[in-house]
Every structure is written in C-alpha cells, then in structure tokens.
Amino acid sequence: MKTDYIIVIVIWLMAVFAWSQPILTNHIPYGEYDTSNHYTIAEYMASTNTAMVKVPYYLEEYSKVGFGNTGALWYPPQYHTSAALFGIFAQDSNLGVYAFFAMSTTLIITSIFFLVRKFYGIVPATLSAFMLAWSPRDYFSYLWGQIPQQAALAFIPVIMYCFYMYMKEFVDSDKPKKGFFDKQSIYLYITSLLLAVQFFMHPQFFLQSCVIIGIYYLMMVIKHKQLFLRYAQIGIALVILIGVIASLSGSNQLSIFLGYEGAKEEVTQARVNVIGRLFSWYQTGNTSLPAMFVDYGKMHGNWTFIPLIIGLIYLLFKRRDTDLVFLSWFVGYYILIHIDILGFARVHRFYAGEAHLFYPLVALGLWYLPTIVSSFIKISKKHIEISRYVLAVAALTAVIFMSAIPSYNFLSEAYNGIQRLSAEQVTAAEWMKNNIPETSEIRVIGSPSAISGLILPSIAKQFWYQAVSYRYTAVGHRTEGYNFSRITHVIFDYTDIFYGPFAMQDKQALQTGLINDEMIYNESPLVYKTDLIRIYNIKDNSEDVQ
C-alpha cells in the first residue's frame, strides 16, 4: 500500500507543479473572467481573514445580475473558503489561492487512481492517473476558470466507490443487516455526504453523480434480480443529503440552483435534428468553445481511441459489479452530453470530465488486450503478463512524448503576454485599493477591444482590475441595467497598446484615438498619473460618461 501512496502522490505533485507554472513564473494573478471571480472571492477572504457572508461593495452588482441576489455570495462558500484558508496559511494570498486552485483541480488524479487501483490493480491505475495529469481537457478548463467545476468532477470516482461498496454488502451478504449504522449503511451515508459536498463545489456535477448512481442501481437490479431497498437507510441518507445541502450551502443556493436560467435557456440545434444529434458525440455549433476543445484527437490523442473501444468492449463482456461502475458512468455521460436535445444549455461543461472516464478505459483496454487476444490465440500466462507490461510502458512513453512534454511547455508559457495584468496595471489597481473610497465605481478605457476587436483578453483584464483593486469595474455582461452615471473614476490605460503585438502604425492610431478620448476628461481632477496609466476622478461631472 505504501507503494501506491508514493506513486499517486508523485504523479499528483508533478501535475501540481506543471499546472502551477503560470503562477510560479509570475505572481500576478491571471486567467479568464471566471478565474477572476473565483480568485477575488477567495483572495478577499484570505487578505481580510473574514468569511464573506455579505459581499463587499465592489461585488454587489455582480451578485445581483444573473442571480437575483441582494448582496449575498452567489456560490456556496465552501470551495472559496478552502482556497482562502490556503491563502492565509501560505502567507501570500495570491500564491496560496492559486496553489489551492491547482491542487484541487488535480484531485481527479488521486480519485481515479484510488478507484482503478481498488477495482483493477496498480498498473491501470498508474496509467490512468499519469494520463490525467496531462489531460488538455482538464487543464484548459482549469486555465479558463472552471475551477470549482473541475474539483467537483474529482468527486465522481469516490462517490461511485462508496455507492459500489454499499451495493457490494448487499450482494456479498445473504441476509443484509437492517440496522441504521452498520458497515453497509455507513457507505451509503458517506455517499450522501460526498454528494452534498460535491453540490457545494458545483451543482451541475452533483446531478451527474446522481444520474450515474441511478444507472448503476438499475444495472445492479437487472443483474442481481433484487431491488436492494432498505427504506430506513435510504431515508437517513436522504435526510443527510438534503439537510447538509439546505443548512450549509449558503442563503439562497437552492433557489439559484432550482431557478437557474442557464440550465434551460436554449432552443438548440439538437432539438431540430434529434436523430442526428444522438449519433453525434459532441454538440455542434457551440460558439463558446474553441474547435480544438471538441476535437477528440487534439484533446486525447488519436492513438487512445482503439484502446478506449477495447476497454469498453471488455467491460461490456465481463459485466462484473466493478465493471458496471464504469459502464454506468459511460451511459450517464452519454445521456448528459445529449440533453441539449431537451433544450438544456451548458452540456459542453460535461465535456470537462470526459478524460476522467476515457483514460481509465484506455488503460483497461491496453491492460486486458493480451487477455482478449489469448482467447483467440493460445498464449501462455507468462507471455500475457509480459505483454501487458510492455503495452503499459509503451503507453507511458507515448503519454510522456505526445502529451506530457507539450503540455508542460504550454503551461509554462500560459498567460505570459498582455492577457495578464502588467506590473503597471497592478500598481494602479493597488493604488486604487488604498486611495479611493470603497464605493467608487470604475470605467477602464484603453483596452484594445474597444478599438481593434481583441475582445477576450481585454475584457478579462478589466475584470482583473476589479479583482485586484477591490473596486467595482463596470464591464461586460454584469452591467445589464447598470446606470453608467454612477461611474466615479475613469482609467485611461495605454499599457496594452504599448505592450500589445500591434504594428507601429496601428499602435500610433490606437494611441491617438485614446488621447482624443482622454481630452474629454481634461477638466476632471487627475488623481493618478504614470507614463502609461492615468486615473481621473469624474464624480463631479459623471453625466459625461456613457
């Protein structure tokens, strides 16, 4: 068992090291819009050593738009509290929060290793875990800021293991105990608790676990021809699940979860062509995802496809109770990535957990391939064993060269350019934090998006101004219904034009445009001035700002 610990921890630490490269090489916070949200909640709690029950002024507008909150935190507090505590312990809130992001999103390595080790042995477990450490689906989702989502996905193997153990006790025992707190029921209660904690991380993946559990239960009922029902135990499990979620998930999480518009907003293409969609693995026409994210070869490597199919077929033929765990996961995943047929949006979020299911199947396909071949050609046991290890080593080598090295290089270079706040921008944001009132409301002008159409990096950067300065920055979709006459300060930021990858003549044109815009505020007091950034206090003539 000690060998297991060493292997899984070494793989996990390797992933933490690689995934932390963007913050290890540069301590300035980075990421897309979602990252800025998660970062600012956790970092604020860490810096102030307080539990964010009512959001600070700069986040109030955020809590209203889209979630209908009135100043309450719009996520369950557990994930961000954990990140904040790591920030406090690290004595460097930036590093601590980002380290927790990396550690928690790579937890899938430990949970998959655990599940596959328990069911199939150490080699498939090691291979699955090592592949996951370099899974582009996972680290892209992490870099794009779907951080609690990735943490929530890591719960699925542990939840399924606990539910499997509960069912196993039924199958193994002729007369299952009817008590409330025996070894059998404990695993059911732990399943409930884990589901509740997974809800705190991300409700969408709580649903995924429920679907997989339901399918596994049905498969077990069909296979063993018994209902496995102990009403008292199920009742207690439900009380634990609902009680914990209702009491600890925050003031209005259940209403947000039940009424969330994002879950039922789309009349998708899939509803028009249902049959075609059922035979198409990924959703087409989703413009929020880059094409490579839904390209099997680019995400998992084309070489994994055949072992994946072999692994799946092997499990279908064997259908042991352990195999049914993965089969129910596969069926559940298929159903969930096709519920756009019913009009549900956000199915693409489920793709982020695809590798968690596929890589163990790839590992099992490789590991059991010699056994499958031996049923057609006579091969000695010794040769089967040798072939298995040869295949495992070949796969590990393939992962190192085709996935690990390119992934490490990519992560080392991630967010090195103008996508991340520059040192000048951080200084300006920190100046605002220390020198202007908490109720100030900011408009950032000078982002290339307004002039040249470079939308994503610049919008995210304006959110980062907010995250670092703790001052509300009016930007993006969170300004729906916002009255811009509330703006108190305008920032003219020439940094991105100066550092941006523009041709000299474009640079000059952008700069001239910005200077002309800035002249409008000549009458307002200039409260902060450097070569690249100027901040005007416009509270006396706010009607000028649109």
Next chain:
Amino acid sequence: MRKGHKKMSRLKDTFMGIIVPTVIIVIGLTIIFGMAGLMMSLAAILFVIPIHLGLERIIKDQSSSIIISLFLSIGIVSSGAYYIGAALGNLLAGFCITVILISLASGLTYWKTVLKE
C-alpha cells in the same frame, strides 16, 4: 499477543499509514512552493487527518478512509471555518475551532473502537 500490545499495534498502524503520504506531500509542496508550500501542507494535514482518524476506525480501510476524508474535508472543514469564522469575525479562528471539534469527535470514535477493545 497481549491486549496492550494489540492496542499499540493498532495505533502504530494508524499513524504509520499516514506518515508516508504526509512526508511526501510536505516535501513535494515545499519544493514546489517554498515556505508557502510548507505552510500549505500544514493546512492540508489539518483539513484531512482529523477526519481520517475517526473515519478509519469506522470503515476499517486505511486507503479508502484517507481519500474519503480528503474529499469530505473540502466541504466539512470549510463549512465549519466559514460559519464559525463568520460568527467570530475571523476565518482562521473558525478553522481552528472546527479542526479542534473534528479532532475531538475523531478522538472519541478512536477511543470507543480501539482503546475499548
């Protein structure tokens, strides 16, 4: 084996089981994040180990207990830290009290299962 030896052996199993993963994690995180990593390993230990010590005696499977405690801790310890921390106006104090409460509950479970055997 005498009864006293049996108890000592159980205690030894429990603590030796967590020492190996703990030491590797402490060394690893310290190499990656420096002093911040060392302090964060302390946080990780305080999150996971108190739950594990109690849970291990209930489910009697060390590796399952460690992994389940790891995942439960993100929700349970942080809930305690958040709500107690909110009441006290100090997140870290909320965390410390939560860890103490969970340790007491685990200690009680340990006492009931091992030391009473």
